[in-house]
Amino acid sequence: MSKTTAVPARVSQGSTSPIPDMAAWRKAWMDATDNPNQFWLEATQEHVAWETAPTQGLDGDYDSVGEAPFKWFADGTLNLTVSCLDRHLADRGDKVAILWEADEPGEGRSITYRELHAEVCQAANALSALGVGKGDRVIVYMGMVPEAAVAMLACARLGAVHSIVFGGFSAEALRDRIVDCGAKCVITQDIGLRGGRKIRLKAVADEAMAGQDVDHCLVVRRTGDDVGWTQGRDVWWHDVVSAASTEHDAVIVDAEHPLFILYTSGSTGTPKGLVHTTGGYLTWTTWTTRVTFDLREDDVYACVADVGWITGHSYIVYGPLSNGATSLMFESTPLYPDAGRYWDMVERHKITVFYTAPTAIRALAACGDEFVTKYDRSSLRVLGTVGEPINPGAWHWYFDVVGDKHCTIVDTWWQTETGGHCITPIAPATPTKAGAASFPLPGILPQLVDANGRQLVGPAQGLLCLLHPWPGQARTVWGDHERYVDTYFSMFPGKYFTGDGARRDEDGYYWITGRVDDVINVSGHRMGTAEFEAALISGDAISEAAVVGYPHEIKGQGVYAYVVLAGGFTDGDLLKDLNGLCRRVIGAHARIDTVQVVPGLPKTRSGKVMRRILRKVAEGRAGELGDVSTLADPTVVESIIAGAKSG
Numbered sequence: 039m040s041k042t043t044a045v046p047a048r049v050s051q052g053s054t055s056p057i058p059d060m061a062a063w064r065k066a067w068m069d070a071t072d073n074p075n076q077f078w079l080e081a082t083q084e085h086v087a088w089e090t091a092p093t094q095g096l097d098g099d100y101d102s103v104g105e106a107p108f109k110w111f112a113d114g115t116l117n118l119t120v121s122c123l124d125r126h127l128a129d130r131g132d133k134v135a136i137l138w139e140a141d142e143p144g145e146g147r148s149i150t151y152r153e154l155h156a157e158v159c160q161a162a163n164a165l166s167a168l169g170v171g172k173g174d175r176v177i178v179y180m181g182m183v184p185e186a187a188v189a190m191l192a193c194a195r196l197g198a199v200h201s202i203v204f205g206g207f208s209a210e211a212l213r214d215r216i217v218d219c220g221a222k223c224v225i226t227q228d229i230g231l232r233g234g235r236k237i238r239l240k241a242v243a244d245e246a247m248a249g250q251d252v253d254h255c256l257v258v259r260r261t262g263d264d265v266g267w268t269q270g271r272d273v274w275w276h277d278v279v280s281a282a283s284t285e286h287d288a289v290i291v292d293a294e295h296p297l298f299i300l301y302t303s304g305s306t307g308t309p310k311g312l313v314h315t316t317g318g319y320l321t322w323t324t325w326t327t328r329v330t331f332d333l334r335e336d337d338v339y340a341c342v343a344d345v346g347w348i349t350g351h352s353y354i355v356y357g358p359l360s361n362g363a364t365s366l367m368f369e370s371t372p373l374y375p376d377a378g379r380y381w382d383m384v385e386r387h388k389i390t391v392f393y394t395a396p397t398a399i400r401a402l403a404a405c406g407d408e409f410v411t412k413y414d415r416s417s418l419r420v421l422g423t424v425g426e427p428i429n430p431g432a433w434h435w436y437f438d439v440v441g442d443k444h445c446t447i448v449d450t451w452w453q454t455e456t457g458g459h460c461i462t463p464i465a466p467a468t469p470t471k472a473g474a475a476s477f478p479l480p481g482i483l484p485q486l487v488d489a490n491g492r493q494l495v496g497p498a499q500g501l502l503c504l505l506h507p508w509p510g511q512a513r514t515v516w517g518d519h520e521r522y523v524d525t526y527f528s529m530f531p532g533k534y535f536t537g538d539g540a541r542r543d544e545d546g547y548y549w550i551t552g553r554v555d556d557v558i559n560v561s562g563h564r565m566g567t568a569e570f571e572a573a574l575i576s577g578d579a580i581s582e583a584a585v586v587g588y589p590h591e592i593k594g595q596g597v598y599a600y601v602v603l604a605g606g607f608t609d610g611d612l613l614k615d616l617n618g619l620c621r622r623v624i625g626a627h628a629r630i631d632t633v634q635v636v637p638g639l640p641k642t643r644s645g646k647v648m649r650r651i652l653r654k655v656a657e658g659r660a661g662e663l664g665d666v667s668t669l670a671d672p673t674v675v676e677s678i679i680a681g682a683k684s685g
């Protein structure tokens with residue numbers, strides 16, 4: 039393995055960060071490791087506005103998590119929106135909080151902290167009048183409009199628990215989530231706009247709510263298109279929110295009061311609703327936004343994710359607003375109207391911190407440098423990436439072409455479960471290596487283990503575990519704590535197993551190698567193979583299906599489906615038909631790239647599908663199959679290899 043030299047951090051002068059250099063990182067990491075309670079109690083009191091400041095740090099641990107969720111700051115009380123809104127009014131009332139760039143370039147809105155505070159209070163009052171109160175669940179099914187952030191904050195203001203469902207999910211997927219969390223209210227919009235296309239959000243929500251116990255549906259008017267209307271249930275946002283009072287007393291909750299539920303895919307079963315609580319999550323997102331990006335008062339910060347995913351929660355809304363930053367919300371796509379859209383925005387808004395996903399970087403790099411270089415990007419200081427491993431080629435393009443070699447790249451590794459960044463460069467401090475997530479933040483204790491859970495020391499490759507709870511970690515799975523314990527803490531007792539593989543190099547840098555479980559990461563969107571398989575066999579044509587991921591040049595991973603046709607069905611326009619099923623059951627973002635009809639799936643004698651074999655074939659590495667003698671019918675493998683398609 040050749041030694042990779044690190045690129046020194048680019049801009050550190052002018053930093054006011056608690057961690058401006060590597061010496062400070064080393065000290066903070068040691069302090070947080072030796073004395074986590076003191077470290078995080080001090081940090082939270084400095085960065086978060088508490089009603090009652092906590093005196094307790096961590097209560098519980100990974101050994102006792104089976105009995106009860108661990109807690110952070112349990113005796114503290116607060117309302118999160120005070121940190122994100124009220125406390126900024128005195129000094130930053132007229133500062134732009136949300137800079138909304140709508141689907142058409144140059145269209146949008148700037149919303150100051152004062153205006154955002156007023157609108158959140160109005161929305162909270164309106165929701166309250168509709169019967170939403172502390173602890174009630176509210177589903178948000180919207181595109182990237184400012185009202186989505188207002189809706190999140192209004193729920194938090196009331197102590198209601200929001201659950202955002204990404205606008206690409208189908209009616210079936212939305213209904214499952216409405217049912218699982220017992221939502222009494224759904225907030226949506228008439229139509230979503232993305233890349234000039236219309237997304238029928240209200241119509242899909244109507245289908246999902248049919249026959250369900252949803253009291254009210256609050257609808258934002260985005261386009262004015264005609265939509266279906268259920269009298270008594272449906273209410274226009276502009277009717278009830280604009281009419282409500284702009285004052286509202288924030289509902290004070292305990293630190294461990296649930297803030298939101300976010301559904302994510304795992305290796306098995308249906309998506310699970312991870313629960314993030316208020317005080318710890320806010321501490322983690324506030325502190326990591328500040329530290330990782332070296333956030334500064336005059337930054338124009340742009341995270342171009344969607345609020346339907348954890349990145350949007352933590353790094354468009356909660357982290358930036360709690361820091362009093364100007365946070366851009368982007369409704370469109372990187373390719374609309376052309377591949378210059380991001381850099382056009384950088385020039386127009388003088389963006390200083392820009393955060394996106396490797397998939398977008400790869401797709402844009404393939405379009406040519408001129409889409410980048412024709413715009414002025416001199417305002418940029420920090421470039422972030424998240425969601426999947428970034429290959430060195432894409433990293434260098436981001437560094438050389440987009441950042442003109444003067445920006446620092448932060449390759450932030452984290453998960454829905456972790457709430458915020460865990461292993462990442464710190465912009466002013468960490469020398470970066472192309473493709474390495476680098477070092478753990480204070481509070482994060484990584485350990486690499488082998489398949490038997492034995493600790494690996496020094497340079498090594500293994501399974502990534504984290505050894506100690508940090509404030510931002512998800513506490514449970516909604517309604518099913520046993521599933522939480524089973525998913526994350528049963529593989530290696532006493533350790534949180536991330537589901538990722540990682541390598542640690544001779545300088546101690548961590549390189550995330552990707553999922554080692556049956557989770558596929560397509561364009562940074564996480565999907566379970568089990569979900570695809572359930573969708574495929576939901577029709578009549580397929581009797582058995584096994585889905586695996588394989589390397590894909592742009593999307594990171596592609597989706598490869600092996601299917602057994604049911605009697606009487608032929609391989610007609612199979613890919614199209616099966617993608618229709620996936621769209622209906624999961625959503626438009628769930629697409630199969632390759633389908634192969636097989637006579638049977640390779641199974642052990644006990645009936646377990648041997649995915650290892652299917653993965654190798656999909657990767658074009660059928661020559662490395664190894665021992666297949668434990669298979670019930672080894673001839674199946676021969677025909678699978680013979681019929682393999684190149685992905």
Ligand code: WT7
Nearest residue numbers: 424425426427449450451452453454550553564
């Ligand atoms: C999975 C989590 C984190 C917010 C968006 C995705 C992969 C995430 C990186 C990175 C390599 C990464 C991991 C992780 N991942 N960031 N910087 N380098 N891999 O959140 O949907 O919960 O997915 O995304 O495999 O487990 P998510």
